Each structure stands twice: as structure tokens, then as C-alpha cells.
Amino acid sequence: MAFTNLQKVLISDSLDPCCQKILQDQGLQVVEKQNLSKEELIAELQDCEGLIVCSATKVTSDVINAAKKLQVVGRAGTRVDIVVLETTMRKGFLVMSTSNGNSLSAAELTCGMIMCLARQIPQATALMKDGKDRKKFMGTELNGKTLGILGLGRIRREVAVRMQYFGMKTVGYDPIISPEVSASFSIQQLALEEIWPLCDFITVHTPFLPSTTGLLNDTFALCKKGVCVVNCTHGGIVDKGALLWALGPAVGAVAGAALDMFTEEPPWDRSLVDHENIINFPHLDASTKEAQSHCGEEIAVQFVDMVKGRTLTGVMNAQALTSAFSMHTKPWIGLAEALGTLMQTWEGSPKGTIQVVMQGLSLKNAGNCLSPAVIVGLLRDASNHADVNLVNAKLLVKEAGLNVTTSHNRTVPGEQGCGEGFLSVALAGAPYHAVGFVQGTTPVLQALNGAAFRPEVALCRGLPLLLFWAQPSNPAMQPTMIGLLAEAGMQLLSYQTSVVSDGDTWHVMGISFLLPSLDAWKQHVTKAFQFHF
Numbered sequence: 001m002a003f004t005n006l007q008k009v010l011i012s013d014s015l016d017p018c019c020q021k022i023l024q025d026q027g028l029q030v031v032e033k034q035n036l037s038k039e040e041l042i043a044e045l046q047d048c049e050g051l052i053v054c055s056a057t058k059v060t061s062d063v064i065n066a067a068k069k070l071q072v073v074g075r076a077g078t079r080v081d082i083v084v085l086e087t088t089m090r091k092g093f094l095v096m097s098t099s100n101g102n103s104l105s106a107a108e109l110t111c112g113m114i115m116c117l118a119r120q121i122p123q124a125t126a127l128m129k130d131g132k133d134r135k136k137f138m139g140t141e142l143n144g145k146t147l148g149i150l151g152l153g154r155i156r157r158e159v160a161v162r163m164q165y166f167g168m169k170t171v172g173y174d175p176i177i178s179p180e181v182s183a184s185f186s187i188q189q190l191a192l193e194e195i196w197p198l199c200d201f202i203t204v205h206t207p208f209l210p211s212t213t214g215l216l217n218d219t220f221a222l223c224k225k226g227v228c229v230v231n232c233t234h235g236g237i238v239d240k241g242a243l244l245w246a247l248g249p250a251v252g253a254v255a256g257a258a259l260d261m262f263t264e265e266p267p268w269d270r271s272l273v274d275h276e277n278i279i280n281f282p283h284l285d286a287s288t289k290e291a292q293s294h295c296g297e298e299i300a301v302q303f304v305d306m307v308k309g310r311t312l313t314g315v316m317n318a319q320a321l322t323s324a325f326s327m328h329t330k331p332w333i334g335l336a337e338a339l340g341t342l343m344q345t346w347e348g349s350p351k352g353t354i355q356v357v358m359q360g361l362s363l364k365n366a367g368n369c370l371s372p373a374v375i376v377g378l379l380r381d382a383s384n385h386a387d388v389n390l391v392n393a394k395l396l397v398k399e400a401g402l403n404v405t406t407s408h409n410r411t412v413p414g415e416q417g418c419g420e421g422f423l424s425v426a427l428a429g430a431p432y433h434a435v436g437f438v439q440g441t442t443p444v445l446q447a448l449n450g451a452a453f454r455p456e457v458a459l460c461r462g463l464p465l466l467l468f469w470a471q472p473s474n475p476a477m478q479p480t481m482i483g484l485l486a487e488a489g490m491q492l493l494s495y496q497t498s499v500v501s502d503g504d505t506w507h508v509m510g511i512s513f514l515l516p517s518l519d520a521w522k523q524h525v526t527k528a529f530q531f532h533f
Contacts, residue, residue: 003071003094003321004309006049012036013054015076019296026304042066052076052299053083055283061087074303075316076295077102077286078155079208079234085317092392094321096302096314099154101295102286107158109285110203110232113258114163117201117228118142120256122279140200143167148199149187150215151206151233152177157185159203171195174206196222201230208234220246226255232285235263240272247277260285318391323369332363332423333390335436335443336370338459338533339425340377342434342445345531346468353403353428354378360410360421367406374425375404377533422446451498451506459533464493464510469528471504481507488515 009023011032020030033044038060045051045067052074053059059073064087073083075097088095116122119139127136147163149156152174160170164186172187172195179189195202196219206212216229217239223246231238240263246253258279259272265283267273273280286295298314305311312325323329336356343350356371363370375393379400388396397404426433435447436459444456448468457466469481485492494510518528 003312004307006071006303006307008048009050009052009303010044010048011052012041012044012057013052013076014056015052015054016293016296018293019052019076019300022297022300023303026307028303028307038063045070050074050303052303054295055079055082055286057082059083059088064088064091064093072096072303072306074299076299078106083316089317089392089395092387092389094306094318094391095316096299096306096312097316098295098298098302099314101298102288102291103154103158105288105291106155106232106285107162109260109281110155110159110205110230111162113230113232113260113279113281114142114147114201114203114228116279117230117256117258123276145169145200146171146198148172148195148202150174150192150195150202150204152182152185152187152189153205155232156203156205157187159205160185160187168201171198192219193222197224199224199227201228203230203232204237205233206237208236212237214239214242217242220253223253225253227253228255229257230259231257232260235259235261235265235267240269244271244275247275321369321390323366324373324390328362329366329369331438331441331443332366333369333373334461335423335438335459336373336425337377337380338443338445339423339434339436340374341380341533342377342459342531343374343425343427343432344378344381346434346527346529347427347430347432350378350427350430350432351401352430353405355424355426355428356404356406357424357426358406358408358421359424362420363423364408364410367408370423371404371406375402378402448498448506451504453496453498453506453508455496457496457508461533463533464512465514466531467509467511467515467528468506468531470506481509485509485511490515 006028008029008031011020011030012034014034020032023030031044031048036044041057042063045063047069049069049071051059051070054076059082061084064070064084070093072094073088075083075095078097078099083095085095120137124137142163144167146169149160149170149172152172156172164170170187171190172182173190173192174182182189204216206215213236215237220242229238229243243254243257245251247257256277256279260281260283262272272278286292302314309325312322315322324333343354354374356374358366358370372390372393375397376388376390379388379396420438422435422437424433424435431449433449434445436443436445439456443459445459446452446456482492491512492509493512496508498506514530
């Protein structure tokens with residue numbers, strides 16, 4: 001797996017020293033350089049397989065396309081909008097983030113912002129310093145108020161638990177988290193149209209996506225009058241114009257807002273910054289010593305676990321790759337790649353629809369990793385898809401003119417030794433069909449075009465080159481084929497045959513190196529091809 005070959009890492013932002021130490025202690029070469037221009041960043045990455053950033057470095061498409069050896073980008077934090085994910089997908093780069101390192105710091109900042117809005121603490125402090133009267137400020141208690149939480153991941157849950165101790169009722173919205181999970185944190189899930197008129201405070205924690213851009217816009221008109229809004233996630237989620245309108249004295253829909261994120265940072269438009277009812281923070285969500293230490297440690301450990309082949313966590317753009325580190329799934333992914341390679345070698349450049357069928361209960365949810373693995377095998381040897389991997393497989397297969405369908409059958413045929421199930425790969429509308437399973441930890445080929453092998457053919461990396469051919473069942477032909485091998489200077493390492501299928505028998509020979517040509521075999525065989533996984 002390419003991602004386990006990482007040797008040199010560039011840290012381009014300020015991180016806790018523990019990050020560099022953990023990486024170096026595990027044998028990785030580390031270079032730490034900050035405040036690099038785009039050109040300097042590209043130059044530094046030319047001999048680096050890994051890059052770790054925090055928030056200052058922008059990993060743009062230009063950087064990604066110019067970094068020839070780069071394989072992995074690690075973000076010491078939760079937000080990855082500083083990385084162009086679409087380009088990393090195409091290039092096959094892995095993007096990881098830390099899910100827990102700054103969660104508590106961000107949650108505590110959110111809670112602090114809620115309290116600041118309730119009692120207008122920053123404004124009162126400024127007035128006190130100016131020696132003015134305090135009577136202007138009349139706050140509100142949090143006890144008995146309703147807090148709406150948009151997005152219910154880890155940070156949001158920490159916010160909910162803390163604000164519940166203040167006596168707040170917590171409701172929320174998340175299209176992914178189930179209501180049962182939310183209920184375990186005493187958060188009642190509601191539809192957005194139910195949240196707007198109900199809440200005294202609203203805090204936003206959704207990722208920045210096309211579907212969440214401007215999530216809070218004209219909806220301010222539907223909100224409970226005098227609502228307070230907190231945004232610690234991304235400036236684009238709260239529409240600036242709509243917020244300024246709702247804060248207007250003639251409207252009064254929003255009493256105040258606390259913002260830690262802006263569309264541009266630092267914000268060049270001062271309309272939000274200078275508004276008297278808006279509390280502004282300069283992106284402080286992870287600005288604690290503890291968060292910086294936790295994030296640096298977490299991303300370093302994720303890199304080390306990946307290089308050691310132990311596990312893969314925090315993946316943002318390739319869930320299929322996460323399964324490749326599972327001891328159970330790893331040999332099945334090897335089998336899927338081998339069957340894809342077998343199909344490509346056998347058919348040349350297959351076109352149309354490739355059908356991937358899994359059989360057996362243990363493979364019920366394996367399609368998200370086995371289907372991309374088949375694609376890797378199909379495209380890996382193609383001249384224009386040399387960099388195909390589990391990250392970009394589904395993207396590149398469409399460009400190759402192939403459609404891949406995935407299905408699952410609960411039942412497994414009564415075959416001996418098949419373990420937990422079968423995986424089959426077929427070309428729709430053509431007589432090409434390969435079936436395999438995992439024997440212990442070894443991927444094996446069980447059948448070609450319905451012709452079963454006894455014993456099965458091992459398909460492990462590093463095993464001898466395999467020469468497949470089909471011919472009418474005729475034991476007298478075997479010496480002829482072995483003789484042709486000898487004439488070509490081949491060494492025969494293994495030999496297996498299948499049962500008869502439609503009058504033909506499939507033969508498999510393990511040979512020492514590639515035959516220069518299959519022309520000498522054509523007068524003797526129905527079909528022949530060489531395979532190396």
C-alpha cells in the first residue's frame with residue numbers, strides 16, 4: 001500500500017514540538033518550516049511524501065498538482081476547507097484531520113460566547129474602561145432558555161452537555177446523526193423549520209458545504225424575536241447581509257451575534273466587526289495550549305499508525321482506504337484488486353459494465369471498499385491511470401468508460417473451504433467471469449468462466465507470474481505446452497488445472513518471468529494470457 005511507504009514529512013505551520021518528536025521517534029524524517037509562500041511550499045514538497053498543516057497553510061490545487069511525491073496531507077484540526085479535496089481525490093492523495101484534539105477548546109469557546117451574549121460582557125467591559133454608565137446593559141439568564149444546535153458532532157455534544165448544566169433545554173438538527181444518538185445527549189432532534197421559532201440561542205457547527213452555505217439567511221425572519229446567534233464553524237454558513245438586516249433596530253429579529261469565523265480572515269469588510277451587537281473573535285476555537293498539543297500529538301500518531309499499517313483514522317476523502325487497514329478486510333481487498341487485474345489482463349481493456357458480486361453475510365457492507373479495489377486492479381496497468389488507488393478509483397473509472405455495479409447475496413454456495421463468502425467479478429454481456437475467496441489470509445481464485453480449480457489458485461503479491469490458458473481437454477497436450485515453455489527459456493514453478501467447462505480445461509502455470517510472446521501458443525490453445533498481481 002503506497003501510503004505505508006511514507007518517509008519524509010513537512011510541517012508547514014506552527015505546531016506543538018511533540019508532533020515532530022513523535023514522527024522522528026518512529027523513524028520518519030521531518031522538516032519544519034513556517035510562513036512559506038506558495039512557491040516555497042511547492043519547492044519544499046518535491047521530496048516529501050507527507051504534509052502536516054494547521055490553519056495558515058493553504059493546500060491549493062496548484063500545490064497539489066506540483067507536489068510529485070506527495071501522498072498524504074494531515075490537518076491538525078477538524079476543518080479541512082484549507083485543502084482542495086476535489087483535487088486531492090483526483091491525484092489520489094489521502095487527507096486526514098484530527099477529530100478530537102481541539103474539541104474541548106472549541107466547545108468551551110462556544111459556551112463562553114453564549115454567556116457573553118447573554119450578559120453582553122465584552123461591551124460592558126469596554127464601557128467600564130471608558131468610565132461610562134452600566135445602566136445600558138440588561139442581560140438575560142440562561143436557565144430555562146432553549147439552545148438550538150445545528151450539527152451534532154463531537155464539539156456540539158460537548159456544548160450541549162455543558163449548557164444543560166446552566167438549565168438550558170437543548171434541541172438540534174443533523175441530517176446524519178440519528179435521533180436516538182442525539183437523545184443520549186439529551187438533545188431533541190427537530191426539523192429546521194421547527195427550530196427557528198423555538199430557540200433563544202442558536203449555535204452553528206455544520207461543515208462548510210454547498211448545502212450549508214448561507215444556512216442562516218432569510219430564516220432570521222422566522223426566528224424567535226431577540227434570538228442570539230453563535231458561529232464557531234465557518235463564516236459562509238451565516239449570510240452576512242441577512243445577519244446585518246436582522247440586527248437592525250427596525251427589525252430586531254436578532255439581539256446579538258458572536259462570530260469566531262469569517263469568510264475572509266482577517267475580515268476586510270468591517271461591517272460585522274464594528275457592529276455594536278456583534279462580539280468578534282479572531283478564530284480562537286483551537287487557540288489553547290492544550291488543543292495545540294492534542295492536535296499535534298493526534299495527527300502525528302495518525303501518520304505513524306498509517307505508516308506502520310496498524311490503522312487509519314480521521315480520513316476525509318477515502319473511506320474505502322480505512323477498511324484496507326483492517327486485518328479482516330485487508331486480504332479481501334487484495335483479492336478484489338487481483339480479480340480486477342485478472343479481468344484487465346484477460347480482456348485487455350474491458351469496456352461496458354463490470355459487475356462486482358459479494359456473497360455471504362460477512363461481506364454485506366464491504367462494497368464501499370471492495371468495489372474501488374476491483375477498479376484499482378482494472379486500471380492500474382493502464383498507461384494513463386498509473387496512479388490509481390483507493391482514493392481516486394471511483395472518479396477515474398468513469399473517465400475510463402467503465403461502469404461498475406455492486407450487489408450482495410446473503411447466501412453462499414455450498415463450496416468447501418470458501419471461508420466467509422465469495423467475491424465474483426464479471427464483464428456484463430461477455431463470457432468473462434472470475435470468482436475468488438479468502439483462504440485463511442490468502443486470496444485465491446476459485447473459478448474462471450465456471451471452471452473450478454482444485455486446489456484453488458493463490459493470488460498473492462510476490463508469487464510467481466501466472467500463465468493461464470484454455471484448451472480442449474487433452475492430457476497429451478501437457479508435454480507440448482511444457483516444451484514450449486522450455487524453448488522460451490522459462491522455468492516451470494507450479495502447475496494446476498480446472499475441471500472441464502464447456503469442453504475446455506483451464507491450465508495455470510507458475511513461471512519464472514514474462515513470455516516475450518504468446519504467438520507460439522495460439523495454435524494449441526483457445527485462450528491464453530499472463531497474469532501478475
